[in-house]
Amino acid sequence: MHPQIEALFDQAESRYLKPEELGLLNQYVDSLPARLTAYRTLRDRELDIMQPVADQLQAELPQEKLEQLERAIKNALLTLRYCAMGMLLNDDTFVKERLVGWLGGTMSLYNNATINTTLYRLLHQRLSEVLGNSTTSLLTPHLLMAQTLLHELTPQT
Amino acid sequence: MISVADLLTNNRVPGNYFATDVYVRSDLELGLLENRRGDRLLALPETLIQSIYAGLDKETGQATRLVLFNCGKWWGKNFYTRFRDELTDYYGQALSDMTMAEFLQCLQQCWVTHGWGKIELDHQFQQRGFLVIKSWNSPFAKQAPQGTRPVCYFEAGILSSFFSQLTGRDLHCVQTTCESLGADANHFVLGLEKRLGAIAEMVEQQTDHDTIMGKLCA
Numbered sequence: 001m002h003p004q005i006e007a008l009f010d011q012a013e014s015r016y017l018k019p020e021e022l023g024l025l026n027q028y029v030d031s032l033p034a035r036l037t038a039y040r041t042l043r044d045r046e047l048d049i050m051q052p053v054a055d056q057l058q059a060e061l062p063q064e065k066l067e068q069l070e071r072a073i074k075n076a077l078l079t080l081r082y083c084a085m086g087m088l089l090n091d092d093t094f095v096k097e098r099l100v101g102w103l104g105g106t107m108s109l110y111n112n113a114t115i116n117t118t119l120y121r122l123l124h125q126r127l128s129e130v131l132g133n134s135t136t137s138l139l140t141p142h143l144l145m146a147q148t149l150l151h152e153l154t155p156q157t
Numbered sequence: 158m159i160s161v162a163d164l165l166t167n168n169r170v171p172g173n174y175f176a177t178d179v180y181v182r183s184d185l186e187l188g189l190l191e192n193r194r195g196d197r198l199l200a201l202p203e204t205l206i207q208s209i210y211a212g213l214d215k216e217t218g219q220a221t222r223l224v225l226f227n228c229g230k231w232w233g234k235n236f237y238t239r240f241r242d243e244l245t246d247y248y249g250q251a252l253s254d255m256t257m258a259e260f261l262q263c264l265q266q267c268w269v270t271h272g273w274g275k276i277e278l279d280h281q282f283q284q285r286g287f288l289v290i291k292s293w294n295s296p297f298a299k300q301a302p303q304g305t306r307p308v309c310y311f312e313a314g315i316l317s318s319f320f321s322q323l324t325g326r327d328l329h330c331v332q333t334t335c336e337s338l339g340a341d342a343n344h345f346v347l348g349l350e351k352r353l354g355a356i357a358e359m360v361e362q363q364t365d366h367d368t369i370m371g372k373l374c375a
Contacts, residue, residue: 078170102173
């Protein structure tokens with residue numbers, strides 16, 4: 001759950017919530033149907049989203065090793081799943097913690113900046129085609145944050 | 158052509174198995190700690206660790222080191238089995254089929270999540286038959302009584318047993334630097350026992366880690 005909302009419930013233990021606090025909760029609840037729809041679309045059309053991205057990636061970077069491309073796509077699948085959950089919960093820290101825990105440290109040796117730059121460009125394009133602009137706008141902040149994080153976790157060559 | 162469907166394992170993309178918030182579960186009413194598979198976890202209070210050191214020292218004196226090392230070996234044996242089973246289940250492949258980076262990432266995350274601090278492997282001396290392991294923020298070093306020699310015998314035992322089973326060779330482990338002596342990290346050297354024989358005396362004389370490694374590999 002969004003950390004701010006979680007904190008809200010904790011604080012309201014012995015009093016009523018203030019109007020601005022309720023407003024925050026209202027905002028989240030109002031956005032929930034859209035988040036659920038986006039989540040369902042991402043879940044049901046995952047392969048339909050990723051396969052064209054994988055094909056295009058391979059076409060644009062024929063010089064890269066297949067193993068590295070596959071690893072990057074696998075990581076992108078995982079990242080997209082984390083982002084979908086982050087979007088549903090409206091919680092950035094969820095994505096951050098999962099990604100740093102798995103793609104940081106020793107695993108960061110596998111991160112390839114060239115592949116990831118192209119991959120995420122293609123992914124953004126594909127997502128706006130499949131999801132439409134309003135749904136993409138719910139997911140994009142999480143995906144952009146994951147991308148920045150991934151960039152930070154990539155060793156500089 | 159890359160098939161995205163083939164990259165999934167039972168429609169899963171395995172990630173960080175040892176993520177702390179997922180791995181450790183607690184039942185407040187029963188006062189139990191469990192891991193994500195439902196195996197019991199044990200929380201060691203600082204006082205207990207301090208008491209183990211103090212009690213063993215009083216009861217067995219110098220043999221404390223050996224007792225702790227052997228307890229660590231026993232623990233490490235079970236720890237390895239559990240680690241292997243959990244990872245094989247979760248990642249759907251044998252430990253030996255994992256890439257080195259994946260394996261190390263899991264081990265490091267596992268160490269952190271169990272509250273044993275950070276751990277890193279140094280392969281620099283691998284060609285010479287030694288593996289160096291560095292650890293930071295060890296609770297066993299932090300709670301140990303102040304002395305003149307490294308004190309993480311327990312961890313040395315765990316590492317010895319863990320890597321012996323992993324490599325199929327009988328490996329010994331000696332600690333060369335210790336946070337309890339003001340070092341920035343704990344260094345452990347793993348190798349065949351007869352080749353590590355000379356280390357004990359150098360550690361006793363508080364020779365620094367680099368000099369020890371230099372002499373071992375000379």
